[in-house]
Amino acid sequence: MDNLTREAAAGRIMVALDYPEAAAAEALLGALQGIPCYMKVGMQLFYAAGPAFVAGLKEQGYNVFLDLKMHDIPNTVKGGASSITKLGVDMFNVHAAGGLRMMESALEGVEAVLPAGAKRPAVIAVTQLTSTSQAVLNEEIGISGSTEAAVLRYAALAKQAGLDGVVASPQEVQVIKAACGSAFQTVTPGIRPAGADAGDQSRIMTPRQALMQGTDYMVIGRPITASADPRSALESIIEELI
Numbered sequence: 001m002d003n004l005t006r007e008a009a010a011g012r013i014m015v016a017l018d019y020p021e022a023a024a025a026e027a028l029l030g031a032l033q034g035i036p037c038y039m040k041v042g043m044q045l046f047y048a049a050g051p052a053f054v055a056g057l058k059e060q061g062y063n064v065f066l067d068l069k070m071h072d073i074p075n076t077v078k079g080g081a082s083s084i085t086k087l088g089v090d091m092f093n094v095h096a097a098g099g100l101r102m103m104e105s106a107l108e109g110v111e112a113v114l115p116a117g118a119k120r121p122a123v124i125a126v127t128q129l130t131s132t133s134q135a136v137l138n139e140e141i142g143i144s145g146s147t148e149a150a151v152l153r154y155a156a157l158a159k160q161a162g163l164d165g166v167v168a169s170p171q172e173v174q175v176i177k178a179a180c181g182s183a184f185q186t187v188t189p190g191i192r193p194a195g196a197d198a199g200d201q202s203r204i205m206t207p208r209q210a211l212m213q214g215t216d217y218m219v220i221g222r223p224i225t226a227s228a229d230p231r232s233a234l235e236s237i238i239e240e241l242i
């Protein structure tokens with residue numbers, strides 16, 4: 001593993017802007033000013049601040065991952081993908097549990113509105129949420145076998161659908177890359193610096209461990225956003241990666 005530059009390391013980090021309104025997210029952006037991370041907008045912030053906030057991030061030059069985890073009938077996901085594509089985001093996700101046709105429909109929705117020559121957003125699929133433990137998978141969701149096998153099954157389906165990659169935990173990166181190829185992107189939440197509270201995350205690794213597994217992007221929220229000093233928290237994580 002060649003050492004990363006600070007800029008390259010920052011580009012591999014997706015900061016989860018999980019905030020109830022734009023002002024709090026903007027305050028964090030101010031604190032992180034100048035550090036070229038990817039920014040992830042999830043349900044909480046998007047439902048509150050919507051497309052305008054996404055447009056603002058793009059105007060400021062950030063790469064944006066819109067994390068709405070679309071899971072619906074193919075026609076609805078196709079329409080949702082078209083609307084998301086018009087926002088100009090760099091990546092968005094669907095749930096692989098929606099099946100092959102739904103995932104193919106997401107790509108059709110992108111193609112339906114993408115201007116000629118425009119860069120397509122990366123379309124990735126959530127496999128098994130990083131909060132899902134083996135017990136939850138087997139006893140609540142009702143999928144037998146290991147979480148790794150369940151993740152791999154959905155990753156292979158996403159690959160078959162033509163998607164660009166998957167969301168999974170750092171623990172599954174190597175088996176996903178072995179099965180789907182190194183170019184198949186892995187976006188991995190479940191990142192916790194050593195000693196940090198796992199919270200509701202079940203399948204976790206440290207930033208350095210995740211990088212050593214070969215993940216393309218690591219999604220990090222509360223270790224940064226819940227810190228008394230988010231900038232220092234992020235800088236410490238970057239130091240761990242270079």
Ligand SMILES: O=C(O)c1cc(=O)[nH]c(=O)n1[C@@H]1O[C@H](COP(=O)(O)O)[C@@H](O)[C@H]1O
Nearest residue numbers: 016042067128129130167189219220221222
């Ligand atoms: O799609 C996601 O981003 C996602 C998928 C997943 O399996 N697990 C997961 O935690 N996420 C998101 O990644 C972020 C993790 O946040 P922290 O646990 O605070 O670091 C949150 O915004 C989650 O919604």
